[in-house]
Amino acid sequence: MSLVNDPVDRKDQARKKYCRFKKAGIKYVDYKDPNFLLKFVNEQGKILPRRLTGNSLKFQRKVSVAIKRARHLALMPFVADGLK
Numbered sequence: 001m002s003l004v005n006d007p008v009d010r011k012d013q014a015r016k017k018y019c020r021f022k023k024a025g026i027k028y029v030d031y032k033d034p035n036f037l038l039k040f041v042n043e044q045g046k047i048l049p050r051r052l053t054g055n056s057l058k059f060q061r062k063v064s065v066a067i068k069r070a071r072h073l074a075l076m077p078f079v080a081d082g083l084k
Contacts, residue, residue: 017054021062029059031066034075041067045080 021029030036040048040055040063047067050060070076 017051019054019056019059021059022056026059029062029066031069031073032075034070037063037067037070037076041076043080045077 020026040053042048047064050057053060053063055063067076071078
């Protein structure tokens with residue numbers, strides 16, 4: 001009995017990440033909505049990478065630009081002790 005050829009349970013595999021923008025049909029990332037943009041930053045205020053958020057490359061760029069614009073206009077903090 002070899003354990004190498006045994007099928008892997010679906011529970012053990014990680015769920016496939018999806019781009020929430022493509023799924024919802026969102027075309028524009030609004031920099032004036034800091035509550036939405038907080039989903040893409042961690043507790044320290046750093047922008048989360050694509051491999052964690054599941055965004056496509058196109059929308060990850062738009063999200064990062066929107067976060068930077070919101071920071072520049074003081075809608076979001078650059079550094080935070082406890083954002084969430």
